Amino acid sequence: MEATVKRMKINTAALVVAVAVAVLFVGGSRGLSLCNMNDEGIEACKPSVIEPNPVDPSAECCKAISGADLQCLCSYKNSPELPLFGIDPNLALSLPAKCNLTLPSNC
Incomplete structure (x- = not known):
């Protein structure tokens, strides 16, 4: 068994x-497209979601996050896919707050 x-x-x-x-x-x-973020937006945010030394999100990253489907991003909260791309899900979910955006309440 x-x-x-x-x-x-x-x-x-x-x-x-x-x-x-x-x-x-x-x-x-x-x-590449993820939750209404195109590859340029994803690349702009990558330095902010990769360990060991993530940086604060850039203006380009925040612009991409502001146009993203935040509910869709929440669906990756416990997903094993993001780490396959070197993305830390906890850091990714912290981006909206760092960009003065609010995640959906059920996230």
């Missing part, structure tokens, strides 16, 4: 990595 559970976990992890690679591949040819 334990071996079956282990294989399922490995298969799930492999699937997540495959999906992430596919998203990067397709994103590279068409541009």
Whole structure:
């Protein structure tokens, strides 16, 4: 039974990595979009959501966050996908407040 559970976990992890690679591949040819943020907005915010030395969000990042679907961003709160891109979900969810925006109450 334990071996079956282990294989399922490995298969799930492999699937997540495959999906992430596919998203990067397709994103590279068409541009990445996440919760109404285009690749430029995501890139502007990356220094603020990557450990070990995140910086305060830039004006470009805050502009991107202000146009983002914040409810959609909340859906990534406990998601394993963001860390696959080197993004710390807690830092990502702290960006709206740092940009003087309010997250939805159910976030």
